[in-house]
Amino acid sequence: xxxxxxxxxxxxxxxxxxxxxxxxxxxxxxxxxxxxxxxxxxxxxxxxxxxxxxxxxxxxxxxxxxxxxxxxxxxxxxxxxxxxxxxxxxxxxxxxxxxxxxxxxxxxxxxxxxxxxxxxxxxxxxxxxxxxxxxxxxxxxxxxxxxxxxxxxxxxxxxxxxxxxxxxxxxxxxxxxxxxxxxxxxxxxxxxxxxxxxxxxxxxxxxxxxxxxxxxxxxxxxxxxxxxxxxxxxxxxxxxxxxxxxxxxxxxxxxxxxxxxxxxxxxxxxxxxxxxxxxxxxxxxxxxxxxxxxxxxxxxxxxxxxxxxxxxxxxxxx
Amino acid sequence: xxxxxxxxxxxxxxxxxxxxxxxxxxxxxxxxxxxxxxxxxxxxxxxxxxxxxxxxxxxxxxxxxxxxxxxxxxxxxxxxxxxxxxxxxxxxxxxxxxxxxxxxxxxxxxxxxxxxxxxxxxxxxxxxxxxxxxxxxxxxxxxxxxxxxxxxxxxxxxxxxxxxxxxxxxxxxxxxxxxxxxxxxxxxxxxxxxxxxxxxxxxxxxxxxxxxxxxxxxxxxxxxxxxxxxxxxxxxxxxxxxxxxxxxxxxxxxxxxxxxxxxxxxxxxxxxxxxxxxxxxxxxxxxxxxxxxxxxxxxxxxxxxxxxxxxxxxxxxxxxxxxxxxxxxxxxxxxxxxxxxxxx
Numbered sequence: 001x002x003x004x005x006x007x008x009x010x011x012x013x014x015x016x017x018x019x020x021x022x023x024x025x026x027x028x029x030x031x032x033x034x035x036x037x038x039x040x041x042x043x044x045x046x047x048x049x050x051x052x053x054x055x056x057x058x059x060x061x062x063x064x065x066x067x068x069x070x071x072x073x074x075x076x077x078x079x080x081x082x083x084x085x086x087x088x089x090x091x092x093x094x095x096x097x098x099x100x101x102x103x104x105x106x107x108x109x110x111x112x113x114x115x116x117x118x119x120x121x122x123x124x125x126x127x128x129x130x131x132x133x134x135x136x137x138x139x140x141x142x143x144x145x146x147x148x149x150x151x152x153x154x155x156x157x158x159x160x161x162x163x164x165x166x167x168x169x170x171x172x173x174x175x176x177x178x179x180x181x182x183x184x185x186x187x188x189x190x191x192x193x194x195x196x197x198x199x200x201x202x203x204x205x206x207x208x209x210x211x212x213x214x215x216x217x218x219x220x221x222x223x224x225x226x227x228x229x230x231x232x233x234x235x236x237x238x239x240x241x242x243x244x245x246x247x248x249x250x251x252x253x254x255x256x257x258x259x260x261x262x263x264x265x266x267x268x269x270x271x272x273x274x275x276x277x278x279x280x281x282x283x284x285x286x287x288x289x290x291x292x293x294x295x296x297x298x299x300x301x302x303x304x305x306x307x308x309x310x311x312x313x314x315x316x317x318x
Numbered sequence: 319x320x321x322x323x324x325x326x327x328x329x330x331x332x333x334x335x336x337x338x339x340x341x342x343x344x345x346x347x348x349x350x351x352x353x354x355x356x357x358x359x360x361x362x363x364x365x366x367x368x369x370x371x372x373x374x375x376x377x378x379x380x381x382x383x384x385x386x387x388x389x390x391x392x393x394x395x396x397x398x399x400x401x402x403x404x405x406x407x408x409x410x411x412x413x414x415x416x417x418x419x420x421x422x423x424x425x426x427x428x429x430x431x432x433x434x435x436x437x438x439x440x441x442x443x444x445x446x447x448x449x450x451x452x453x454x455x456x457x458x459x460x461x462x463x464x465x466x467x468x469x470x471x472x473x474x475x476x477x478x479x480x481x482x483x484x485x486x487x488x489x490x491x492x493x494x495x496x497x498x499x500x501x502x503x504x505x506x507x508x509x510x511x512x513x514x515x516x517x518x519x520x521x522x523x524x525x526x527x528x529x530x531x532x533x534x535x536x537x538x539x540x541x542x543x544x545x546x547x548x549x550x551x552x553x554x555x556x557x558x559x560x561x562x563x564x565x566x567x568x569x570x571x572x573x574x575x576x577x578x579x580x581x582x583x584x585x586x587x588x589x590x591x592x593x594x595x596x597x598x599x600x601x602x603x604x605x606x607x608x609x610x611x612x613x614x615x616x617x618x619x620x621x622x623x624x625x626x627x628x629x630x631x632x633x634x635x636x637x638x639x640x641x642x643x644x645x646x647x648x649x650x651x652x653x654x655x656x657x658x659x660x661x662x
Contacts, residue, residue, distance in 0.1 A: 170452045171524060266511065
């Protein structure tokens with residue numbers, strides 16, 4: 001071999017190529033494992049839930065009866081509770097999160113952005129059981145003693161919407177659950193919004209300012225239209241978390257298998273009913289099967305929401 | 319280096335000590351978990367049997383022992399005879415407990431409120447909604463009942479406490495039996511759910527006019543306002559240890575198959591009406607006879623020396639005759655290889 005010939009492969013190529021192949025294989029199987037695990041979970045939930053789907057058919061989705069003594073199970077109340085609390089939480093959280101993101105990207109002085117941003121990320125890291133205890137011991141008494149009686153007095157007799165604000169002031173219920181959930185998802189939505197607002201090319205904003213736009217006009221006409229899809233994606237991400245939240249909701253929702261007629265009424269969510277009923281469900285019982293079927297339904301709902309959020313959050317093509 | 323070898327020696331020593339204590343594992347009911355834990359400490363010191371008990375709930379305990387993943391299961395609700403037979407399980411009681419109503423009524427002292435049993439059922443059925451309902455006033459001439467809405471609170475998680483409480487309501491109210499029934503979780507007609515004894519207690523404390531039900535031990539240790547109940551003999555009784563013992567004595571232990579004695583609404587004149595035993599499930603054909611023998615040794619020790627611990631934790635100890643009957647059933651039913659009795 002002459003000195004002039006360059007080696008086609010680096011020295012020790014044989015060993016390296018084995019190592020490369022091994023690494024590629026390991027990485028591939030790690031990636032595939034995720035898919036296998038995911039489908040295994042879906043499949044086992046579905047198979048275990050099958051006896052319940054067989055027994056109750058499609059009615060399982062809308063039946064509001066949950067009677068362990070008579071072995072009649074319906075998912076109507078938990079599905080209703082899950083969707084209503086999550087949507088209410090979004091209604092409360094989105095405007096606040098938008099305000100936070102707007103403030104952080106457009107108004108806050110540069111030195112102040114970092115501490116507030118960090119605080120938001122820390123809020124997202126608080127374990128949900130802490131939110132649950134805080135909700136139960138702090139928010140529930142406030143709701144029961146002050147907020148709910150106040151709302152009943154002021155809005156309870158208003159035609160059309162009055163019924164939403166009636167009922168015994170327990171402090172727990174749909175509204176309290178939505179409130180605690182809102183606090184929990186605000187950091188997610190605010191952080192996503194801030195990040196996507198920052199992706200707006202400065203030249204767009206500068207041009208608008210140059211034309212004499214106010215900060216609000218820049219936000220409304222430049223930033224929001226530019227990032228609309230991503231913002232909705234971030235909201236869906238928050239919705240995904242709100243749907244699956246278990247402990248915090250269990251503490252404050254009142255845990256009742258009836259469709260609430262009032263915002264103060266107690267209800268149930270899929271996650272909380274599964275957490276509460278699971279320990280006392282016997283192997284092979286219809287109850288256990290129904291709980292696993294509920295798990296499957298929650299999985300499907302969350303899957304759809306997350307899929308939409310991914311779709312909307314994908315980087316915009318040029 | 320020296321540090322490492324010292325650490326190693328200590329670790330090894332710890333292992334040897336650990337190996338001397340023989341471990342038994344159990345899982346199930348949360349209600350007796352505190353007394354099992356105390357018995358476990360005492361037994362480890364006295365007879366070298368270490369109990370590893372996981373309070374995962376009665377249903378979980380039954381599942382685990384049916385799958386034989388633990389040495390014994392524990393359940394608050396007695397398991398029915400056919401299921402015991404099918405899974406080759408022996409059932410025996412360990413201690414008893416009482417369930418008591420708790421209320422939050424400003425101006426009404428503990429154990430002053432008298433609750434006729436059918437009214438308690440009607441409160442939980444949502445038929446009586448105000449504390450100054452004429453029927454409640456009728457029963458409580460000496461108490462001034464406020465015009466406050468009744469807020470019933472129940473256990474939202476499946477629990478043996480709920481099973482005992484709903485068994486009582488089913489026993490005293492035909493309406494309850496027909497509309498709701500008895501189970502670890504039921505279809506409640508009124509009220510709010512809370513998680514665990516502590517959740518029920520906290521909710522009752524927070525809501526004016528609330529009524530809930532908890533284990534007596536929990537009510538006593540947290541100084542909750544309990545009520546009187548009317549028993550089968552027509553007497554109003556307060557929840558006291560004497561009243562619970564009276565209920566236990568009135569039970570028909572010797573004719574109950576699998577010790578599944580009914581202590582709900584017994585006939586004794588002084589008896590508290592909501593008392594129940596908690597049970598252990600033991601395989602009749604143990605995979606490991608030695609471990610099974612250790613489980614029996616453990617409970618034998620607890621029967622002999624554990625009454626004081628049980629009473630101090632506000633449980634009710636079994637009558638001596640019942641303990642003997644349990645030992646006799648160990649001898650008769652638990653068989654090792656070659657069908658030899660494990661408990662001699």
